[in-house]
Amino acid sequence: MKFKLKIILYWLKIIFGPKFKNIESVAAFQSKQLEKFANKTLIRSPYYAKFFALNKFQWENVPQISKKEFMESFDGINTQGLTLEEAMEVALNAEHSRDFKSEINGITVGLSTGTSGKRGIFLVSLEERAQWVSLVMTRVIKPKLFKKQKVAFFLRANSNLYASISSGLFEFKYFDIFKPMVELMSELNAYQPHILASQPSILIDIAKAQKMNEINIQPIQIISFAEVLHLNDKECIEAIFKTQITEVYQCTEGFLGASCKFGTMHLNEDFIQFEKEWIDDNKFYPIITDFTRQTQPVVKYKLNDVLKIKERECDCGSKLLAIEKIIGRDDDVLIINNIKVYPDLLARKIALKTDSFQKYSIIQVSANKLCIEIDCAEDYRIEIEHVFKSTIADFLSELGIENVEYGFQKQQNQIVGNKTRKIKRLHYEN
Ligand SMILES: [Zn+2]
Known part of the structure; x- marks a missing residue:
């Protein structure tokens, strides 16, 4: 009951929440919320508490982080004193047993592979879940x-x-x-x-x-x-x-936006600040700070997605930033023997078996051949290639796919700015 009450309270808060007249009022709201967030939450995070000076949080000194640093500094970032090791153990156990009851002290522990294919751990409290549900209820369902x-x-x-x-x-x-x-x-x-x-x-x-x-x-x-x-x-x-x-x-890092009744994607700028690393006039990499998180703060976190801004204001009247298109989360589905192999399922199987790589790509180059490129330490290459091959073969065999050929290559240098696609299909049936 307590949980449902929380949901209703958050729901009312969103419904009767700020109505933005223009972009400036969104920015003003965010700056107030960011200050509250620093004083209430970041002060309890050992990683971020050190950025307070003279009782003021020094935003300009806070480094931008990616998933890699976010995981490396997991122990210091979360406000609950949890270590990555204990959280990972709980998450992996839940995944293997598929009973999904992964909690430590009332905090939900989740495992994600995300677009990079690397393991990530996310923590969510009851309070944050209630907030998520109410936001989904107002913005989506x-x-x-x-x-x-x-x-x-x-x-x-x-x-x-x-x-x-x-x-x-x-x-x-x-x-x-x-x-x-x-x-x-x-x-x-x-x-x-x-x-x-x-x-x-x-x-x-x-x-x-x-x-x-x-x-x-x-x-x-x-x-x-x-x-x-x-x-x-x-x-x-x-x-x-x-x-x-x-x-x-929606991604591990948060509920970032939803399309309105006019079909336009609006970012949840009333919960998250989106700083922009511009690529050209209308495309950017978002650097997000979620000022509603309390357990595992997400601060100046750079996402791999490329967002293209909508030129024209949306007819729904919302002042929350309108996005034309999300580019770069575009994993293709492999098709072998007419059976579909979903990239996120395959990526997840690999993530459960190994994390000893920087990045990888799996490319279907013909009807039954996969070309695999792994960026990893040379000393372990043979071992890791073996793990990849057996994991993929086992997964394909579960789907009823046999006799697949595997080719291994060292990871090619990627063009800077281009996102590495982990799984794609270059072979098309006539
Ligand atoms: Zn709209």
Whole structure:
């Protein structure tokens, strides 16, 4: 009950929260919130507390960080005195047993692979979960009074974060995408959701199943998250289900934005400050500071995504920054023997087995050949290549794919500014 009460309180806070008249009022709100955040949260983080001088937080001295430093300084950054080692152990155990009850002292511990393919650990408190749920309720899912909404959520791994959305307003069912598609479709058909939420590569399969009359569902809302939604896929899914897709920009580092009723992605600037490292006139790398986090502060954190600003103001009237397109989270799906291999599933299998690499890419160069490039220490190369090969082969074999050829190469130097795509397909059937 305490948790639901918290959700309602946060919900009211968002609904009756600041209404921004212009961009300047957004900036003024942020600067006030950042000061509060420093005094309330950063002071409790050993890593950030040292940036206080004369009782004032010295923002200009705080270094920009990436996922690598964020994980390396995990012990000092979090406000709970947790070590990376203990958090990682809890997260890996939960992942292997698939019971997903990964908590330490009431703090949810989650494992992510993200776009870089490297392991990340995130910590979320009950308070932060309540806030996340209320934000999702206002920005993404619209609760309907007097009618309970059934939500079908397709995820690669459940976590307490997502399960917490179950309440009087929603019934929530989690579909484990590690299961065979046929099984998932029959479960989905039996469930008959009002709301369907999944990554686009799975949404496409669901839409196809609907088109082939293998299933018959009538969702009133479809939510796409975790990967880039290509325009042609979007149009195809919307045409089949005759409903508009809500796009969610969510990653381990936070809930960053969602599309409005006009289909424009707006950044959650009332929760997160987005500093911009400009690439050209309208594209930038976001450097985020989330002033609502309390357990694991995210401060001046550079994301790999490239965001393209929308030139024209959105018709919905929101002053929160409108984004035309998210570029660079564009992992392709491999297709071997007509079976789809989802990049995030494969990346996750690899992340569970090894972390001894800087980066890697897996490229499908022909119908049944994968070319693998790993950037790692030369002393361990043979061993790591072996781990990659056996992990991929095991995973493919689970999907019913055998006789795949593997080629290994040293990682080529990437063009600066270009994001390294970890998994892609260069082979197309005629
Ligand atoms: Zn809008």
